[in-house]
Amino acid sequence: MYPSRFRYEAPRSLDDAIALLQAGQGEAKVLAGGQSLVPLLKLRFAAPELLVDINNLPGLDYHRVDPDGTIRIGALCRHATLERSPLLVERQPTMAAAAPLVADPLVRNRGTLVGSLCHADPQGDWAAVVTALGGRVVAAGPRGRREIPIGEFVTGPFENALRYDEIAVEAVIPASKGQPAGGYLKLERRVGDFATAAAAVALELSGDVVTRAGIALCGVGPSTIDATDAGRALTGRTLTAAAIEEAADLAAAAAQPRTDHRGSAAYKRQVVRTFVTRILRNVVSTAERAA
Template sequence: MIPGQFEYHAPSTLDEALALLAEHGSDARVLAGGQSLIPLMKLRLASPGVLVDLNGVGSLSGIEEAAGQLRIGAMTRHSALERSELIASRYPLIADAAAVIADPLVRNRGTTGGSLAHADPAGDRGSGMTALGAEGGVAGPGGERTLSIDELLLDPFMTTLDEGEILTEVRVPQPTDGSGGAYEKLERKVGDFATAAVAVQITRSNGSCSAAGIGLTAVGPTTIRASEAEDSLLGSSLDEEALRTAAELAAAASDPAADLRGSEEYKRDMVRVLTLRALRRAVERAGG
């Protein structure tokens, strides 16, 4: 099928984009990489009257560390994160997730901000940003504000962005020495949506765990933070027993639904397995 008729705008600045959204209201949709919106439009499941294409807004792309944060522009492609030496060396969790998002075509076009704003519970970006304690910079008619990724992701395909707002960047705290992260994904075939996936970020200080983040993908209505599993790791030596305990707690935190990819019991068990794998890799990367 082909999309319905729509009006197309290609602003070159963020202010122009915001003005267009304000002018057209609920009839307008933002176009980022188009890897989710365009297929929906072709199926007539989405029929915006106006598309505001952000690909010409240069200020929304880029990867840099500054003022104690990693700043990722919302229009930064998944493939850019996959290829970045900075990401690979200091934020391996982000690199892990980028490498298993769909296929090269999607990674070359899809964007970090678009993926988060789409809020697919099976998407590979949300849980990693949750585990990393990331936040999103948002611009809109009321000015700028900041949301944690936990606050941003509301329900399946729903965020807390208000009408006329744009997610402009993602900010991740710079890791300290002794930090490591990993992303483990179970999929039926390469490029498939996750049956289940787990993101882990840990920090070891003076021989014990001083910080831990665990995010779960595709086992609930939105990304899940496994808070009890995180808490169980704090103060531990990150030995095998501590990792196994955290994995059990992460599985208990999941809320999977049975579908063609597996039963609730199977998915919950896979969360346990994937969490343990991710924790082991994260500890190894942290120098443990």
Template sequence: MKPAPFKYIAATSLEHALSLKGEYGDDAKFLAGGQSLMPTMNFRLAQPAILIDLNRIEGLGVIRPCDASGARIGALTRYRTLERDSGFAQMFPLIAEALPHIAHPQIRNRGTIGGNLSHADPASELPAIMVALGARFRIQTATQERWVESSDFFLGALTTDLQPDEMLVEVELPLSKPRTGSCFMEIARRRGDFAIAGVAAMMTLSEQDECTHVRLTFCGVGETPVDASSAADPLIGRAPTEAAICDVAASVQAMIDPGGSVHATADYQRHVAGVLTERALQTAHQRARHGK
């Protein structure tokens, strides 16, 4: 199929793009990588009157280290840029581990971080990872900007806190504390498919190998990224044993409410989420202990 007729405008600057978005509001869509937008337009699930191309804007595809506190990623940064940046992978191993699971190399060559997060597909890996990391998003209009916590950004399936005149322009990622291990895992029918269920786990240990902090988020099992970190609260202040981690997995299965799909029933998604919880927490624990 072909998209409905639309007007194409190549923005020459961020100010130009935001001015156009302020003028046209919901009638306009930003074009970054186009890996999500163009298929929905071809199926006429999205029919914007105006398409604002962001690809000529300089400075939106840059990774900026923030001293010792973390890094900022421009919204036009492509997956392939993160994959090929060894320094970034060392700073944020959770993202580096997840990137190969995202679609296929051809998609990652074009897809952008800002486009993915703004699209807010609940089966997508990055939204759940951003919530696990405690990322913040810088959002701008033509006249002002604001910061939104990743946990508050995703409101529903394909729905975010972005207003009609706003654009996500940058992601701020904080560095993890010392002795933090992370792990990303997912189960999909085929390599590159959307996950039946996926988990991002982070665990921080004290010098006595007791758990001091845990993050546990899921993709594919709800209409938004599912933050199930509270299920791991019993691990805090103790050494994470296999039995304790197994109890967390059971709590996760009771907490989540997957909707099922043509590829997996809700019960199967719940089962997979429990299995992945055990494996991911065990791996994060070992990585925290051995500094990997």
């Protein structure tokens, strides 16, 4: 690949990295997994003056659970780590379902969850998952740290709320108050393709009653779509066939798909409806099996 000329720095501390971004005055880009940035450089769609490679920063490759159940994912935690994480299988079914569906195995070996959130691709898997879970992003800058709710962090297609001298260092998934349940389904034409449509469903259950429901969609709008009406329709109810159908219809209605080479708008809505239905039915049958 022959990108435009750029300067490359690989600092060994977060402070140094932030200082470099500050000096870059908005002409610097952070390089973590590089799975979105490097193709953009190759195609010369992006031509930053400076790349700040954060892969040498210590202590950012974690994912862990706080005693209260909050899940924290560091900026250098790779998709592949999450794919193989017993912790997610045990604690967070929506994330566990999504992790193996992110891109392809090669991308998963390098790419990061936090980097995916920063890239803010409307077809990004993690943005939908973190939205359904009501997560946050921790930004570190010269003025310290701040937490940004995911709905405010993604400000548009390929745009995020970070200031030019800030680095997203962590994603935070709030502790589940009930029994976590849910899933993630994606239709792609081929492994590694962007989603034709995908749905993330994150529930908290008390017995068989839904106490919290987040449903988010990717690939079917100009940005990640938070299908709040669909989630609200489930809250306080058991997952009856009628409740599932209502939520699936509301999720399909929330989608804003466009007809393109991946399919017609009507088709993508239908896929959203099917996926939300299938995830919710699977929650029911999993619960029935457990009982």
